[in-house]
Amino acid sequence: MVDGRGRGIQENVLLEIAQGRICRCDATPGVDGGVSDFDLSDCMLIPGLIDCHVHLFMSGTADAAVREWQLNALYGRMQAVIEKHLNQQRACGVAAVRDGGDYAGHVLRFQQTRPPGGHPAVTVHTAGRAWRSAGRYGRLIGRPPGTGQNLAQAVMANHEGVDHVKIVNSGLNSLKTYGKETAPQFPLEELRAAVQVAAYQKRRVMVHVNGREPVRQSLAAGCHSIEHGFFMGADNMRRLAESQVFWVPTACTMQGYAKHAAPGSREADIARRNLDHQLEQIRQARALGVKVAVGTDAGTIGVHHGSAVREEIQLLLAAGYHIPEVVQCATQHGAALMGLPRAGVIAPGYRATLLALPGGPQVFPANLATPVWFMIDGQTVFDHRF
Template sequence: MHRLSLRRWALVPLLLLLGACPALAQPTALVGPTALNPADSTVIEDATVVLKDDRIAAVGPSSDVTVPDDATVHEMPNKYVMPGLIDGHVHFFQSGGLYTRPDVLDLRAKRPYAEELRRIKERLPDTFRRYLRSGVTSVVDVGGPMWNLDVRARADTTAMAPTVAVAGPLISSVERPSLDEGDPPILQITTPEAARKEVREQIIAGVDLVKIWYIVRQGETPADYRPVVEATIDEAHNAGIRVAVHATELETARAAVEAGADVLVHSVFDKPVDDAFVRLLRENDVLYIPTLMVRERYRETFVQQLDLTTAEHRLGQKDVIASLFDLRTLPDPLVPPELRQRIQQAPETPSDTVAMRNLKRLHDAGIPIAAGTDAGNIGTPHGPALFREFELMRTAGLAPQEILATATAGGARLLGRDDLGQLKPGM
């Protein structure tokens, strides 16, 4: 046996990074850590985990696990090992910085959107590595330009990259022309026939999911766009592809699930969920991704009261993080007057308690939850954002082991992978 002290490793990264690397040439044993399997709340102190051919060959108390004679042994007393984390909601076409959503805050006079996209593509390998450094070994990009497929291909052929699943352009009730630089991330689709055609094209291209942006504008009702939603879901399901829906109001989310949505990719923010909605999600086995932090971070950025976590300062991309504070120094003509006034007033930015209460109620009712951040949106950096999401889930009332389960077994369920998310032989 070859023995190596790994006292420098923190909570999870060793196993996570090993899981993201090419198959190991010889067995590897992690000896002495506390092994956590959040899916069933198993905790094994003084455990041994044996890895072979990029899989877990054995896991259990050190007294019960035989370490192969040819194994490389990593001594890990006082450390922890658990499955790799999964961020179930990210967008690689967005940076997390101030200039990444001109449809929300138009600063193209300062940085052209084409330049923002160029920087995002240039730093993609670094973005991959920051996910791994954060312990995130799998992500789901739930909608963006067809370039998303190139992101997945690069991740598949890059040693230091998470597993990536992707959706294509969002099938949307609204248009976002400021985001269209020739490969639009959002497509306004207005008829069922056009929706079916777009779904077929995305499936031929190889998407893992189809995404609907179900936005109900003032003066409209969810029923207005429902025929397009139903056609989209039916066409995707006919091909065996699941559908994720952005629907943040209760009645819109209800309509989406009634139409057959498999995944709700945000919390219901506008009002408390009711008993009928809980039953509807349970009966249709819908997966719920709360993304509690993304609205908080927009609010904090727009009043320049950002409260980033230590992990985000340490592991976030420095230029992206720095850009979030540019509103303090940008000339007045670039900053909308109402936004400048809010910055000067510096109001408090309370957490979204409705969304938190809804998450707690749905979780307690047995609705499956997958953790996700909406990383890439303004104020939500790729990689370490998941830790802030965990803090908000804890504030909502979920226990630590329940939160970890949403980011491991819950994420594996979103990915449709039975070989991820648990710490057991064969994973």
């Protein structure tokens, strides 16, 4: 068992679950430790996974026709698409996702009309529609403040029942010019005021942001998480460590682009180099004690809902993370960033959201591809043990 708190691997654990909660968790219970009527021997148990950055309205497919359809479909047809993506998340042992927005607010509408299900549901938090500056990047996931409105006024007037606020504060990480940095989308004071409005509404602010100056400014404004953070530089990494603001590196996006760009093309080469640079930043983050949460940007080309979590975990391991640490990034840190109470950890008093993977840590993270048993809040989601 890896309990999600970033500590060692425990063996021979006896868990007791009642009313959706873990009420007992004994490592090496010994001969009189109790009798288990549910045996997960030969399995690795971790908390249910959390993906802190998804776009539920888009599939990871590279099929241009499908992507175009999803970018224009009306809500009536998107409902099934969102449902399908959540099923994919669930099949991979993902218990909660944090949605980064879509241009039409489809996911918010889905949330608001989602019937209180009889089956255990994946927790969804959504930003609804993101905020961007007029004429700048972000058209697919958001909109600019209205005419005559600044960002804070827009956040104040349009919260629409969203779970958190998403702000786009730089361009897209370039696949044409390696290491290209863009200007922030909003002035610092405007950003700071928007964060204060969100705080007044008890909402956190996730910021899509790449490059040194946009990241510096987003941190100065008090944002709660840095999403992507490509080419943010060492000074920002130190600021992240000091402030303990979360970083969601979404490294697997560059792996996705590298896979789908034409072999030998400039894009493929730059995506690969972007990935290498991001892995170097992740290495620094680990050394400095930056709080990293797993997020995939699922819905981006080559980044598929559910399976992308395994890929991001694999990349964190490649950047030097140890297994208990990477599990923590995908569970406890995700729960903390999403503000999920009593989640992301296997310990007494916590929600019984548990994922069993075949084999031990020696086959992790490959075994994430074939989870054998999954429980959310004490309810079995699937059981493939036999």
